[in-house]
Amino acid sequence: IAPYQAVIVPIASHKAGVMEKAEALFHELKAAGIRMKLDDSEQSAGWKFNQWEMKGVPVRIELGPKDIEKNQAVLVRRDTHEKVFVSLDGLADTLKALLDDIHQSMFNKALANREAHTRDVHTFEEFMEAVKTGFARAHWCGERECEDEIKSITGASTRCYTLDYDAEAHEDGCIFCGKKAKHLMYFGRAY
Numbered sequence: 654i655a656p657y658q659a660v661i662v663p664i665a666s667h668k669a670g671v672m673e674k675a676e677a678l679f680h681e682l683k684a685a686g687i688r689m690k691l692d693d694s695e696q697s698a699g700w701k702f703n704q705w706e707m708k709g710v711p712v713r714i715e716l717g718p719k720d721i722e723k724n725q726a727v728l729v730r731r732d733t734h735e736k737v738f739v740s741l742d743g744l745a746d747t748l749k750a751l752l753d754d755i756h757q758s759m760f761n762k763a764l765a766n767r768e769a770h771t772r773d774v775h776t777f778e779e780f781m782e783a784v785k786t787g788f789a790r791a792h793w794c795g796e797r798e799c800e801d802e803i804k805s806i807t808g809a810s811t812r813c814y815t816l817d818y819d820a821e822a823h824e825d826g827c828i829f830c831g832k833k834a835k836h837l838m839y840f841g842r843a844y
Contacts, residue, residue: 664717
């Protein structure tokens with residue numbers, strides 16, 4: 654998790670009014686509850702862009718003299734590298750909406766990736782094949798000993814279980830031992 658939700662990178666910070674506006678913007682956004690950083694270091698803008706992208710900060714706010722003249726800033730998303738010019742008026746609300754959109758986009762991407770790499774399995778042979786390249790979704794009895802055996806044979810362990818599985822409504826057996834299943838579980842191997 655990134656230490657900040659957004660970082661302000663002043664462009665041409667030596668020019669009149671840039672740092673003052675960047676500092677005012679920093680305090681305004683921080684007061685709105687956004688975890689902020691103002692990068693007032695002496696490094697080049699390109700170095701700062703790279704530094705904050707490597708640290709995982711979701712949004713970079715670029716603010717230079719021309720932006721200030723136009724009462725705007727440039728927001729750059731880390732996940733898509735999309736740049737948008739936005740008004741400084743109401744920037745806190747705009748930034749919060751963008752952060753929500755980034756969060757949802759990352760969640761959807763992770764969910765799609767998980768689903769693309771998950772197989773529903775009904776036999777232990779299918780299970781062993783599935784965990785070689787992704788996740789297996791299988792019925793499990795919930796017994797620690799059973800999980801330990803599965804892990805010793807396949808290297809796979811439990812990851813999470815589906816919340817909508819009603820064990821009372823099903824007669825499914827555990828993928829490994831055959832006892833009544835308590836969970837529909839995701840299994841995977843650590844890499």
